[in-house]
Amino acid sequence: MTFSDALTVLKPIKQDSVILVFAEGKFAEEARASGAQIVGGPELVKEVEEGKHKFDKCISTPGMFPSVTKLARILGPKGLMPTAKKGTVTEDIPGVIKAQTAVFDVRGDKNGVVHTIIGKISWDQKDIEDNYKVIMDQMKVLAQERFVKRDWIKNIYISSTQGPGILLINNP
Missing domain, CATH: 3.40.630 (Aminopeptidase)
Known part of the structure; x- marks a missing residue:
């Protein structure tokens, strides 16, 4: 099966992960302050669709998630699609960024x-x-x-x- x-894990295995966050406003500011390397709103959705960014982890705010669903065919097969089940669709961006590194x-x-x-x-x-x-x-x-x-x-x-x-x- x-x-x-x-x-x-206690010590992150891949310490050089590139984290992408779909967020706007205060959530985008929090993401940048927490160490996310790529942060943006609707324009970032378009850039990801065009393949302009390489990243290891992907997080989205609930407000941005409807736009992010357009990327399901791109992010899904790579295991990068944000989901509520994985905890990667959230308003607690700093907490998730910290958790995602481990x-x-x-x-x-x-x-x-x-x-x-x-x-x-x-x-x-x-x-x-x-x-x-x-x-x-x-x-x-x-x-x-x-x-x-x-x-x-x-x-x-x-x-x-x-x-x-x-x-x-x-x-x-």
């Missing part, structure tokens, strides 16, 4: 295999361990909510990019 969800998507394939990043080799061991613990706690909650089996984790491997997988835990 495949699944997809968003997890929050959030990443995780997907499980049809065989139940989840590939995810827990850190970088240049990080302190404690940061990697903390992210691992937080991710595992959240994965356990997801599993209890969605699946019946108790032994949903069979094995845990760790590896560097293009490196060999090393068995951490066998039937945890």
